Amino acid sequence: MKTLPFKILLTIFAILFLFCQPLHAQNTEEYNRAYNDYLFSYDQYRQAYDKYVVAKQSYLSYKTLTSKTEAFAETLKMLQARDEVLRTYLIALRLKLAQTTAIINYQQNILYLNLDSDIIFYNKHQAELTSAGTLEDLLILSANAEKYYQQTEVLIYKTLAEIISSKEVFFQNKINEEVKKIKDKINSIREKGDKDTVKAERWLLEAENRLTRSIEKIRDSQQLLTKINSFDRDKTKLFNQALFVLSESHQYLKEANSYLKELVAELKNAD
Amino acid sequence: MPTENLPDQNFDKILDFDKIQVGETKPKPEFFCVGKYKIKQKSVFLTTGIVAVCLIVLALLLNTLLKPKVKSEPTPTPTPTPIPTLVPIIAPSFYATDSAILSLEEEIKKTEIDLLNTDLKESSLNPPALDMNIKF
Numbered sequence A: 001m002k003t004l005p006f007k008i009l010l011t012i013f014a015i016l017f018l019f020c021q022p023l024h025a026q027n028t029e030e031y032n033r034a035y036n037d038y039l040f041s042y043d044q045y046r047q048a049y050d051k052y053v054v055a056k057q058s059y060l061s062y063k064t065l066t067s068k069t070e071a072f073a074e075t076l077k078m079l080q081a082r083d084e085v086l087r088t089y090l091i092a093l094r095l096k097l098a099q100t101t102a103i104i105n106y107q108q109n110i111l112y113l114n115l116d117s118d119i120i121f122y123n124k125h126q127a128e129l130t131s132a133g134t135l136e137d138l139l140i141l142s143a144n145a146e147k148y149y150q151q152t153e154v155l156i157y158k159t160l161a162e163i164i165s166s167k168e169v170f171f172q173n174k175i176n177e178e179v180k181k182i183k184d185k186i187n188s189i190r191e192k193g194d195k196d197t198v199k200a201e202r203w204l205l206e207a208e209n210r211l212t213r214s215i216e217k218i219r220d221s222q223q224l225l226t227k228i229n230s231f232d233r234d235k236t237k238l239f240n241q242a243l244f245v246l247s248e249s250h251q252y253l254k255e256a257n258s259y260l261k262e263l264v265a266e267l268k269n270a271d
Numbered sequence B: 001m002p003t004e005n006l007p008d009q010n011f012d013k014i015l016d017f018d019k020i021q022v023g024e025t026k027p028k029p030e031f032f033c034v035g036k037y038k039i040k041q042k043s044v045f046l047t048t049g050i051v052a053v054c055l056i057v058l059a060l061l062l063n064t065l066l067k068p069k070v071k072s073e074p075t076p077t078p079t080p081t082p083i084p085t086l087v088p089i090i091a092p093s094f095y096a097t098d099s100a101i102l103s104l105e106e107e108i109k110k111t112e113i114d115l116l117n118t119d120l121k122e123s124s125l126n127p128p129a130l131d132m133n134i135k136f
Helices: A004-019 A023-062 A065-100 A106-129 A135-192 A198-226 A235-268 B041-066 B099-117
Strands: B031-034 B037-040
Touching: A023 A065, A065 A106, A065 A135, A106 A135, A135 A198, A135 A235, A135 B099, A198 A235, A235 B099, B031 B041, B037 B041
Parallel strands: none
Antiparallel strands: B031 B037
C-alpha cells in the first residue's frame, strides 16, 4: 500500500511523457504548416493576378460597363489574394523567428510586436476591400496597402537579418563554450607539467581572435540594417550587403572551429 | 582485163551481215595478239585480277608481320597514399585517450557539420514578389 502513490505518480508521469511533444518539434510543425499556407496563398495570388491582367486589358481596350464590372471583380479577388499572401508570409516569418531565437531580447520583442500589428493590418484591409463599391474605391484602398507595405518591407528584411544573426550568435556561444573548456584543460595540463602547452595556447589565441572578428562582423551587419528605411527604393541592396557581412562572420566561425579541431589534435599528440 | 583495178577477192575478210547487230560496226576481238601468239582476253583479265588480289593480300601480310612491335608495359597500379590530417598523430600523448579531450573533439566535429549545413540566406523566406503598383 505504501508503494501505491509512487506507482500512480509514475503512471501519470509516463502518460504525460508519452503525450507531450517537445517544444521544438511543435514549433517546427507549426512553422511548416504556416509555410505551406503561405505557398498555397501565393499560388492563389498568381492565378488571380493573371485573371486581373486579362480583365484590366479588356477594360482598357473596350471601356464598356461589362468590362469594367469584370475588371472590378478580378481586381478585388487579386487584392484580397495579395493581402492573404502578406498575412500568411508574415505569420510564417514570425514563427521562423520564434523557432530560431532561444532567448528573446529587446530587439526581437520589437520585431514580434511589429509583425503582429502588420498581420492585423492586412487582415483588416482584406475585410475593407469587400466594402469597396467601385473600381476607383478599390484602387484607393490598394494604394493605402501599397504605402503601408513600404514599412512592412523594412520589417521583413530586419526580421530575416535577425533570424540569420541568431543562428550566428548560437554558433558563437557554442564555440565560446568549447574555447572555455579547452582553456580549462590546457591550464590543468600546464599545472601537471606533463606536456608542453605553449603551442596550444598560441593556437587558442588564434581561435579566440577569429571568434572576436565574427562578433564584430555581426555588429557591422546590424549597423547596415539600421540604414534601411521605408523611403529606400532598393532595400534589397542594403539587405544583401548585411547578408554578405554575416557570411563573413560565418566564415570566421568556421575558421575558429577548425583551429580548435587542430588544437585538440595537437593535445592528443606527444611532444 | 587489167588486174590492178580488180577489187580484193579475199572472201575470208568479208563481214557476215546476218550476224552483225544494228549499230555495231565490227565484232569484238576475242584474242590479244602478241607477236605470233594469240592469248584469250578472258584468261588475261582473270589472271590479272588474281595476281592483283594476291599482291594486295601479300602487302597486308607483310605490313602486319614486319611492323615494329611496341613493348607493352604493365599498367601501373596506384599505390595507396595516406590522407593527410590537419595534425598527423605521430605518437599519441597521455591525453589522446582523455575523456574530456575526446568529448571536446566530438563537440567540435558536430559544430563543424552544423556550420557547414546552415542555410545562411534563408532563401525560402525571401519576400514574395507582388505587384505593389496597381493602376488602371
